[in-house]
Amino acid sequence: MSQLAGQLGIDWRLLLSQAVNFFLLLLVLRIFVYKPLLKLLRDRREKIENGLMKAEEAGRRLEAAEEEHRRRLKDAEAAAVGILRKAETDAKGLEERLVAAARKKEADELAKIGAALRAKEEESRRAVEAEAVAFVKSVVAKTVELSPESVDDALVARAVKELKQAAS
Amino acid sequence: MQPISIRAEVIFRIGGFPVTNATLLGFITFVLLASVALALRKRLALVPGRIQNAAEIVAEGSLDLMQSVLGTRRQAEKYFPLIFTVFLFVVSANWLGLLPGVSSVVIRAPDGAVVPLLRSPASDLNFTFALALIVVTFANAFGVAATGLGARLRFFFNLKGPIDFFVGILELISEFAKIISFAFRLFGNIFAGEVLLAIMAFLMPYLAPLPFMLLEVFVGFIQAFIFGMLTLVFVSMAISHGDDSDGHGREKVGQISHA
Numbered sequence: 001m002s003q004l005a006g007q008l009g010i011d012w013r014l015l016l017s018q019a020v021n022f023f024l025l026l027l028v029l030r031i032f033v034y035k036p037l038l039k040l041l042r043d044r045r046e047k048i049e050n051g052l053m054k055a056e057e058a059g060r061r062l063e064a065a066e067e068e069h070r071r072r073l074k075d076a077e078a079a080a081v082g083i084l085r086k087a088e089t090d091a092k093g094l095e096e097r098l099v100a101a102a103r104k105k106e107a108d109e110l111a112k113i114g115a116a117l118r119a120k121e122e123e124s125r126r127a128v129e130a131e132a133v134a135f136v137k138s139v140v141a142k143t144v145e146l147s148p149e150s151v152d153d154a155l156v157a158r159a160v161k162e163l164k165q166a167a168s
Numbered sequence: 169m170q171p172i173s174i175r176a177e178v179i180f181r182i183g184g185f186p187v188t189n190a191t192l193l194g195f196i197t198f199v200l201l202a203s204v205a206l207a208l209r210k211r212l213a214l215v216p217g218r219i220q221n222a223a224e225i226v227a228e229g230s231l232d233l234m235q236s237v238l239g240t241r242r243q244a245e246k247y248f249p250l251i252f253t254v255f256l257f258v259v260s261a262n263w264l265g266l267l268p269g270v271s272s273v274v275i276r277a278p279d280g281a282v283v284p285l286l287r288s289p290a291s292d293l294n295f296t297f298a299l300a301l302i303v304v305t306f307a308n309a310f311g312v313a314a315t316g317l318g319a320r321l322r323f324f325f326n327l328k329g330p331i332d333f334f335v336g337i338l339e340l341i342s343e344f345a346k347i348i349s350f351a352f353r354l355f356g357n358i359f360a361g362e363v364l365l366a367i368m369a370f371l372m373p374y375l376a377p378l379p380f381m382l383l384e385v386f387v388g389f390i391q392a393f394i395f396g397m398l399t400l401v402f403v404s405m406a407i408s409h410g411d412d413s414d415g416h417g418r419e420k421v422g423q424i425s426h427a
Contacts, residue, residue, distance in 0.1 A: 009175025018298035
């Protein structure tokens with residue numbers, strides 16, 4: 001066996017030196033290349049995965065924000081329509097109240113004016129009546145003072161003349 | 169023409185330690201790869217440059233291939249250093265062995281013979297045996313780490329029945345056979361290539377060796393790839409042999425070995 005190994009050039013010292021050579025290379029490559037390179041690849045893979053996840057998350061958030069924006073806009077539009085309707089209703093109510101108050105005031109004023117006119121009219125009527133009474137009294141007095149025959153025509157003419165004057 | 173020798177030639181001695189031309193080129197390969205590693209370490213950044221990009225493409229491709237065999241990315245990253253170093257060391261050594269000057273630059277050895285200064289490491293059985301021993305030892309160590317010593321021993325010494333026991337013994341023998349097949353496959357291919365190139369260069373020194381050189385570049389890569397893939401499959405079988413009752417692992421080894 002050892003003769004065969006010798007003929008093939010197998011020498012345990014050379015074999016060991018090649019093995020040591022390989023182990024040294026494995027050690028150097030492991031420390032200076034494999035570890036940092038694999039770590040770098042892992043880090044990059046993680047960063048890419050995180051980036052993709054964040055991008056997806058951002059997309060989802062953007063979509064949610066847009067949905068929220070649309071919802072709020074819709075709510076705001078509904079609220080605005082509600083406010084407008086309420087304002088319209090309030091304005092109508094106010095208008096009705098104002099109109100009613102104005103009408104009431106108008107009616108009150110008309111009633112006051114009517115009462116004042118009626119009072120004036122009553123006062124005028126009373127004054128006319130008083131004057132008529134006084135006139136009649138004076139006519140009667142004058143009539144009583146004259147003889148009926150001489151007085152009749154002149155009396156009637158005078159009474160008519162005074163009545164016309166009083167009427168004008 | 170230089171005499172063809174299966175044995176790597178001793179070119180000098182350090183104390184009593186013989187240094188062969190294959191050992192020297194193996195050491196040069198180590199120095200070159202270590203230098204590249206150190207240079208690459210300084211340039212590593214999250215945003216890669218050209219060199220880092222190339223390294224990442226190779227690493228990612230290898231990891232994907234390993235993941236397809238081992239099952240998970242975590243497992244692939246765990247066993248990546250050993251498997252990729254085996255591939256890288258073998259392919260670098262094979263290609264460095266094809267450079268002009270290797271085998272043609274000669275020196276006078278301590279015993280007075282004129283020998284090449286450099287020789288492809290894989291054309292020396294010490295190199296291939298060393299790698300084969302390391303790979304098989306590591307595969308078994310990974311198997312013990314993954315399934316436990318008891319399970320690993322039961323895999324080889326199965327007492328469930330006579331057939332299982334016999335299969336277990338065959339598995340144990342196959343572990344040693346793996347070392348031999350590993351070592352001789354790589355040695356045979358690379359040594360044969362060197363011999364072919366030497367003969368072609370002797371017969372027709374100009375242009376004629378060129379296609380054979382290209383062929384050897386391809387063979388050098390393929391043999392390194394096979395070495396790496398077999399390492400991967402052996403590790404895969406070792407860490408999951410409990411689930412390998414259908415013999416899929418053996419089929420994988422058979423397919424790669426035929427290559």
